[in-house]
Structures are given as C-alpha cells and as structure tokens.
Amino acid sequence: MQTIKVGLLGFGTIGTGVVKVFQQNGDLLASRLGANLELVRIADLDTTTDRGVQLAPGLLTDDAQALLNDPEIKVVIELIGGYEPARTFVLQAIRNGKHIVTANKALLAMHGEEIFRAAEEAGVTVMFEAAVGGGIPIISAIKENLGANNFSALYGILNGTCNYILTQMDEEGAAFADVLADAQKQGYAEADPTFDIEGVDTAHKLALLIGLCFGTRVNFDQIYTEGISKVTALDIEFAHGFGYKLKLLAIGKKDGEKIEARVHPTMIPEDYPLSSINGVFNSVRMVGDFSGPVMLSGYGAGMDATASAIMGDVLAVARDLQSNIGIRSPALGCPQVQMTSCEIKPMDQVVSAYYLRFMVKDQPGVLAQIAGILGNHEISIESMVQPHRHAAEAVPIVFMTHEAEERDVTAALAEIDQLDAIQEDTLLIRIEENLE
Amino acid sequence: MQTIKVGLLGFGTIGTGVVKVFQQNGDLLASRLGANLELVRIADLDTTTDRGVQLAPGLLTDDAQALLNDPEIKVVIELIGGYEPARTFVLQAIRNGKHIVTANKALLAMHGEEIFRAAEEAGVTVMFEAAVGGGIPIISAIKENLGANNFSALYGILNGTCNYILTQMDEEGAAFADVLADAQKQGYAEADPTFDIEGVDTAHKLALLIGLCFGTRVNFDQIYTEGISKVTALDIEFAHGFGYKLKLLAIGKKDGEKIEARVHPTMIPEDYPLSSINGVFNSVRMVGDFSGPVMLSGYGAGMDATASAIMGDVLAVARDLQSNIGIRSPALGCPQVQMTSCEIKPMDQVVSAYYLRFMVKDQPGVLAQIAGILGNHEISIESMVQPHRHAAEAVPIVFMTHEAEERDVTAALAEIDQLDAIQEDTLLIRIEENLE
Secondary structure, three states: OOEEEEEEEOOOHHHHHHHHHHHHHHHHHHHHHOOEEEEEEEEOOOOOOOOOOOOOOOOEEOOHHHHHOOOOEEEEEEOOOOOOOHHHHHHHHHHOOOEEEEOOHHHHHHHHHHHHHHHHHHOOOEEOHHHOOOOOOHHHHHHHHOOOOOEEEEEEEOOHHHHHHHHHHHHHOOOHHHHHHHHHHHOOOOOOOHHHHOOHHHHHHHHHHHHHHHOEOOOHHHOEEOOOOOOOHHHHHHHHHOOEEEEEEEEEEEEOOEEEEEEEEEEEEOOOHHHHOOOOEEEEEEEEOOOEEEEEEEEOOOHHHHHHHHHHHHHHHHHHHHOOOOOOOOOOOOOHHHOEOOEEOOHHHOEEEEEEEEEEOOOOOHHHHHHHHHHHOOOOEEEEEOOOOOOOOOEEEEEEEOOEEHHHHHHHHHHHOOOOOEOOOOEEEEEOOOOO | OOEEEEEEEOOOHHHHHHHHHHHHHHHHHHHHHOOEEEEEEEEOOOOOOOOOOOOOOOOEEOOHHHHHOOOOEEEEEEOOOOOOOHHHHHHHHHHOOOEEEEOOHHHHHHHHHHHHHHHHHHOOOEEOHHHOOOOOOHHHHHHHHOOOOOEEEEEEEOOHHHHHHHHHHHHHOOOHHHHHHHHHHHOOOOOOOHHHHOOHHHHHHHHHHHHHHHOEOOOHHHOEEOOOOOOOHHHHHHHHHOOEEEEEEEEEEEEOOEEEEEEEEEEEEOOOHHHHOOOOEEEEEEEEOOOEEEEEEEEOOOHHHHHHHHHHHHHHHHHHHHOOOOOOOOOOOOOHHHOEOOEEOOHHHOEEEEEEEEEEOOOOOHHHHHHHHHHHOOOOEEEEEOOOOOOOOOEEEEEEEOOEEHHHHHHHHHHHOOOOOEOOOOEEEEEOOOOO
C-alpha cells in the first residue's frame, strides 16, 4: 500500500484535533483511500506543552524549515493562523511543490490571490474547507456539487462566538457584556474577541464565499462590516415582538452587474430555517439557479469539527496524489485569470427594511417629529411600538420601516439625532424579509 | 479546449432539466472545467413529444444502442428510472468503458452491488448524487468531506411527496386522502403514489446512505418500512400538543455491531432543526465522531434541482476524464470487496418511546385496563390524554410511553386490541427523543 506523507504546521487546538483523527481514524482513512496517510512531522515553536495526545519521538519539531524542505512530505496542513509567518511558510511550501490544506480564513481573505496564483503556477492545490463553517462542507458544495449553478445569493451565520452570544442574550435576556464575559470563561470567545464580535472574521469568510459563488474577487475590506456589540437584549425582545430573530448575517447578493457584500446584525423572520441555527452552530444558505436554496449547517468551530474538515481536504488531496494530479480544480472553482472584479454595491445604495430604535425623552410630539423626518426622506413606516417602560429616563421608540435606500435612512437619522428629545445615537438594524 | 462528450438516456422531466443546464449554463461549466461539455446524443423511445427545449437536429434518437456503442461518448447520464432496461443499459455502458451518472435510487438499491462491482472491474465511476435528496450534496459530503469520520447515526427526510402531504395535513388539518388527491393534481405526487407514501422510495435512499455512512451492505428489503397512509390529522394535532412534529423519517444507527435501519412516521421534538423542514424540502442529518451533527437541506426532487445534482456529478467525472483517472473514489466510499455485511437489528429489539392512539368505547374502566396491560409488559407511561370529543362514537385515548422494546409494545397491543372496548386497530407511532 502506498504511503502519503503529511506535515502539520501549528500544533494548537485544531492541530491537536488533526492528530487525534490520524490516530483514531487512520484505518478508516486508509480503507477509503486504498493508501496510508502518515503524519510524519509537526512543527510548532512550543514543543513542550502537553496537548493530551501521544506523539512518536522526534515527530514534533520547532523548526518549520525541517518540514517545509522535506521532499517526502507532499501535503502541508497549515494551522498557524494569522498573516505571518503563515503566508511565508505557505508560499514556500507551494514553491516546494507541496499541496496545502489550511483553515486560515484571515490569510486567504487577505493574501488569497497571491497564494492561489502561486499554487496554480506550481501546479499544487490549496484546500480550505475548514476556513469557512468549521466542519460543514460548504466550499466543496459550492465549487463541485453545485458547480453547474449560477448563484443569486448566499446568506451565512459564520461566527460561532457571535451566534452563541446572540442566542444567550435571546434565551436569558442577558446583556451583551455579561454574555461575552461568560463566553470567554467557557472558551467560546477569545480573550480579545474583537475579530469575532466586530464581524471581521465573518467578513473574511464572506470574501471567500463570494469568490466561490460569484467567481469574483472581493477584498474583505470592501465588505461593509458591522458587529454585534451595540445590540441589546431589548432589541432582541422587540425583534420577537415583530416576529423576527436577530442574527449576525453575512450577505452576498448578485444585483445586476454589482454585488452586495455585507456583514451586520440582521433581523430575519422567526420561521425561516436560518432562525433555528442557535448557539455555536453555523449555517450557509445558497441560492442556485437550478438547485434552488440549499442550506448546510453544523459546528462552525471547535477542535474536532474543524479537524474533520481538514482531514476531508487531506483525503481529497491524497486522492489527487494517488492519480498524480496536480490541480483537480482551482481553489475558487475557476482559474485566477478568469476571476472577474465585480463592483461592490456601495452601502448607501443598498435597499433594505429597517428596525430603528430611538431613545427619547418622554415628551409630547417626539413621535410626530421623528415620523415627519422619516416621511420627508420618503421612508415609509410599517409599524411602531413605544412601550413606555422607564418613563423617568430615556424611553425607546421603535419604528419598523418598509424597504428604503440606505442613504435616505442615514440622512434621516442624521437629522433625527439632532433633535433635542433624542438621548443617544439611534440604533439601526437591517431586516431581511426575503431570503429566497 | 478539450471537449468531453456526454450521452443522455431518458428524456423525461429530469432529462429535460439536464438539457436546460447544458443550454443555459454551458459557459459556466466550461469555465469551471477548462473544457467543453457537449451533450451529443439523447436516447428516448418517445422522440415526438415537445419538452419545451430546442434540440439540434439528430440529437434525439429512439435507439439507445446508438448511444451506448458510440466510442466518443465518455459519460452516460441514466435517467430512465426503474429496474429495466436501466440495469441492462448501465451495465452495457460500463462494459463499454463509459462513466455513469444516475438519479436511479431504485436501481442502485436493488442492483447496486452488481453495478458497482462491474464499474470497479471496468475502471469507471458511478455517480449518483441526484439519487438521494435531489439537489442536496449528501452523497459527496459523506464520502469525501466527512470521509474522515465514523458515523454513529443518520436521520433523513427523503421523500418530498410524503413531507408535502404531512406538512399540508399539519397546516390545514386536512385528511390524508384529500391532501394526497390535491398533491396528485398539483404534480407533487405520482398517479400511483405507493412507492412514495408507503416509504419504499425512502427505504431505497436509506439503503444507499447506510452503505455510505457505515460501509456496510444493506438490501433495501431488510429495512423496516412503514408509510404514512395510516396517519391522521388528529395524530398530528396530538403530536403538537405534546411538543412534537410528525415526519416520515429514515433512520440509520450504529448499535454496537448491529445497525438499525428503519423508515416510519416518527414524532420528533418541535424545536429540532429537522422539524422545520417542510413541504417538498428534504434534509439529512448525519452524526460523525469528529464533525458532530451536520445537516444538509434543499429541494429533494424536481426537474431543476435534480438536474443541478446530475450536472455536479458530470462536472466531477469530467475532471477525472481530464486527468485520465478511471475511478477517483469508489461509489460507496470504499471498494466493494471491503464492504461489510452488518447485521440489521431486528425491529422487535429496537428501543423507542411510543405514541399509542387507542380508539375505544367511552365506558368506565377502559383506561385502567389499557394501563394495566401496558404495565404488565413493563411499558412505562409518560403521559396520557383523553379529550372526549366524540363521546357518542369511538373516542381516542393517547398514551405517550417511555422507552420500551418494540416486542413488548407489540405484545401489549396484541392483548389490548382484543379488549371489547377497542373499536379499531391501535395506531403506534415511534418517537425519536434524541437525534444527537
């Protein structure tokens, strides 16, 4: 039986999961493949911490070069994370003719074009199923199984930390800061959670999905990105009252020649399937012209689920190696030279319905003033609620609008927030009424 | 640019969908593939009906042999359906060195071993993504992306007709027969709906999924199969009262060395994601040891969605042809010689909770009699409801039991159904409390 040798860069949580798969399911992998997969080297600067898995002597090294320059190693799993030294190591491995399997969405969202082009030149594959949606087979579904479709839209719940926090706020009525602190204690949020809660991680993933679905190059910094830190339990409660759930949604939409690419807290109808994706689960819903909507969900993060996706990619690369194929299919489904550069629709032209929460002094005439300004900007109101619960201080007034252009809403809010009665910046949350 | 020539056997609804994909998305396929896919021949006995698509002269023939013996054709899409002549034609195509893409679950569930072995001998691929779950990429997810996992369980809503009928009964409170008649009018149910409503189609699909998930051969006639024709709107209403939804569920479970393989109406908790799969949508939930639960959903049938899955397979086979690969991965994920033959757990040993609806004469002591017999058989009751709505005739009494072995329940019901007060056969519906 042929043996295919694999190297692992980065021996953190996910790396440990990968070692567990090799150890526990090695026979299964061999039977699926008709070849042995052997993990021959692990490189990490930390060679002393006990990760709870037994390693053969000499397997772990602090010298990445020993791995990158080993001609026996055909597949490199990159789990260092971040931009550097991951980028340098990956490019070096590619130049050395090694196939790459990575979970590093930040790296690919920032340096994807450089890496994918280098791989095409070297005739090696870059697989990254684990970079989006943890254990859920999203990348391959879009590229391969649904590859005969033109996609019109994709919607994703792509960050487990945010979804966990929003679910807890929903179920417990707890404040954002408290839930975040609790999530950090339980290991569902990082010590510095900025990337997650401000939507940056979700935008990284959306950039990759847009490339795959629409064959177009999007830098993740072109994506409108708004996190969940301003959302309160009160807004989630109001959302319920109107029949909505609140999710941090990644949205990619074809709109003629332009593309909508945005990440923000979004209210979606409660009975929509995406509304039932709770806790650390992730989900993606794509709409193809032939497939119709297809929805995939599962664990979006975690040692085991991410390791599952990585090893699925290793299996695919190993099949290619068995057949002496360099690149079976390009990283984003079509070759880099064929990728287009679609225009991203500016956020102020996006059309949406809106939830607007004003915090006002409880005095006569305020409601009429707000409604008047909204009307002047041609924003039509679907419903309004003013619960009068804390009459002493600022009280919330919530307007749900019909669809309006974002620039009109921004202009109206700029005016409204100047009113004497307005006590704090107005909170705007977009509503997606029709996810197809 | 290389051209890969494809033949289509069977020009019905799905075949027409396939032609539409070739015509509408041919450029997309070419860009993904870096090669042209050309549909060079369609064979169908009916060469006169207008299917609403334009064909080049000479493309359509009534002579399957002209297609099967054309050495230029490298990929054959089989959409004849049923056992014969599909089986004969597929085997002939395989012997002629052609790769097969099929949506024919009946054929594969019955003759899969013969066909897969023939393909392995001939060094060609048999792809069948469209055979299970229409446009949802289930097969490839199990075989490839989740291929590093040992699966413990799979649950599927796999028949759009049944799910449509149950959803309508649920939403409208309508009777089974009325909804079925309506579904037939709307084209959601066949003129002879037996295969669908009696669970046979679901069992065909489950047999394939069990082979893929557990690497074991299951003949579909070993699968316990019970359809939805005995379910009434009353049962669905009772289910709601207890917090359940009623679905025709395909269940495959690893239980030590044995496998549970069963298809039957099943009550599942209302807040489980599978409960939100309504109408003609299908869904599969698989539980891998590393991935955890992964759920995929989308259209389970229909011209366009099925054509999407078929063309995804054609894309994969075309990639193999570009690289001169015969078999990239075996049809069921591991070679036929490595497939095991697990023992199917006999139904009377299956453990489940139960919904039991007794129809009784409204007279004192009946409830105690029933409860007594259940107790004698060590079946413990979780709750009971006796709404007394039609006191003149037979009235329903519903018991929800704790988990019990099926043989005990069967024995108890045999005794209970002998009681004078019992007016009709008792309806038993299994409850899945824990879908993992």
